[in-house]
Amino acid sequence: MEYADSVVDLIGGTPLVRLRTVTEGLAPLVLAKVEYFNPGGSVKDRIAVRMVDAAEASGALQPGGTIVEPTSGNTGVGLAIVAQQRGYSCVFVCPDKVSQDKVNTLRAYGAEVVVCPTAVAPEDPRSYYSVSDRLVRERPGAWKPDQYANPENPASHYHSTGPELWEQTAGRITHFVTGVGTGGTISGTGRYLKEASGGRVRVVGVDPEGSVYSGGDGRPYLVEGVGEDFWPEAYDKGVADEIVAVSDRDSFVMTRRLAREEGLLVGGSCGMAVAGALRVAERLGPDDVVVVLLPDGGRGYLSKIFNDEWMADYGFLSRPGGATVGDVLARKEGSLP
């Protein structure tokens, strides 16, 4: 018989698949690391289990304790799965702009979700930051993983994603391309691959236009899970050889192509990463092996990226009169008709 003892044991060990169509005309082998094969559907399962393991080992998380984290997305799902399997409670604090589907997903795993108003200052007691800090103080046995500053976030990739890629490519990987959010993936995986290859592997970060990693000023963008308006501690500034900025339009157009042409229904940050990887691949030769990491699946984006109306509203599908992101945001805020 072959089985895992718990769903937590199924985290990691995700497959690589060659991109066959979107790479047409390019010389290198381009491989995608498909992280939606993780049990929670994203790369974030990896950091969840390692952050919890470390907190158990240090005593920061005691039996029956409560995990409190301000997250609405993939990290929440990973933490919820690990918590449920090990008998912890989970409270996630989300801003009210988060979709009901995301809140429902976290509740489906048995987590508690507290929704906070977006339209208040960070120091307001109702803000998402204030509420999560208060919950950590008030709940007995509360522990906050803090993925932006927790060294176990990059460490999880140093110990899992990096070695997997080195082994799966038999050490032939020449370029590692990945989106940057907290910076955990690029910092941990990139450092491992640099060490394993004696510095030969080039590490390329991909960032939404407007975000800090590619020199932006925090201007808004729509792709989710990547880009920041501050420099998180989880991000190691010494690892990336290069940062490529990709627009929302290019990210979403490529996300749709991955579903239609490669059979990979993935999220918007995956389209962004692939768009960046193809730009890198354009200048490489047949001996190069480019690996691009795809963080999550596309089911959570059906009403946005995969919805023609939504795409057209933002001008991402060619339709006359399509607005810019700024126009649509301004219209929502009432400052434009």
Ligand code: PMP
């Ligand atoms: N894409 C998605 C959808 C994510 O949820 C995340 C995690 N924030 C990333 C990309 C970026 O990964 P990291 O935080 O490791 O930089």
